[in-house]
Amino acid sequence: MEADDLSLVSRARAGDSDAFRALVVRYQRKVYALALGIVKDPDLAWDVAQEAFVRVHGSLRGFEGKAAFSTWLFRIATHLAIDSVRRERTSRKDDVDEVNEAHVAEAGEGILSTPLGNDPRENALRRELAGKIQEALETLPEKHRTILVLREVEGLSYEELAERLGIHKGTVMSRLFHARKKMQAALREYAGDLVPAREGEDQGSAGGGEEVEP
């Protein structure tokens, strides 16, 4: 039976290196995935993930266990990843958080609900699309990538995102909307290439999906 995080943390704090090693092995891929989503570069993500574990190890004595170990670890990894990106980032004018009418209009145009159907988790197109997600993600500004990755990889709620990123809940909601909209736009062309073939396959079957308003 695997030891739980808290007991491993307790042992690691007492100097048990095997316990800390077990924590690293347990979370290394998820921390790397989180960092990769934010920094984009695989080698930089590797470094960020390692640095996160090193920082955590250095602060083990200060860990009070009020939050889950994984939450603490991911928070450190998030900040390290954001810092590393911001060192190189140039400010971009399209990094807005407000939602206006033009954004809403774009969001409803030709997006992916129809080709992906009503049961996306079982959809073959969805699996094909997953291969293009990384490319699409890389086209997003850093703050949109970050909020989308935290929402999906770590599963943070609006409140948790607000706390993690130091922004208001309303900003979280609008920023997430923009991030999703941009992902839709980045994926639209690729999905459009796949749709004709699938529509051909689906001819004769009823219920081709929800109609999208032009």
Added chain:
Amino acid sequence: MRECVRFAPMIGARVGELTPGEAKALAAHLAECKGCRATLAAFEATDGLVAESLLARANSRDFGPFVDEVMARVSGGREASPAARGGILAWLGGHRRAAAAALAPLVAALAVLVYVRVGTGPREIALLEIDAEGEAVTVLQTVDGPVVLLSPGAGS
């Protein structure tokens, strides 16, 4: 459209993330607005894809060295010390002249130190006082042999 701008950021909220009032208002808007329903459907269709993609990339990478590198860093390099020692020996083996040149001053300094310590040893003077027939006599043990110091009244 003004209503859409208000509700768009709420689209994709999970259960419990909106207040009951917001959730009710959003549901009412979605019932009437085809565009926002399409947006919701699109968001739901791609929900989770980012996580799937990133974790798939993480799982396809060889993480063998990751934990060892982390452990080497947190242990202050102690885990890497055998390799480091091997590295120094390997360097010395490949650079014998440089190693000899580097060690020469150290060896010379050590030789001087040994010489000085050995050389000073016998020169130390041992003081010995003996009592012979009621007369106090002091004998100095030197490198040239014992020197007997007679007390002022001894020779008279």
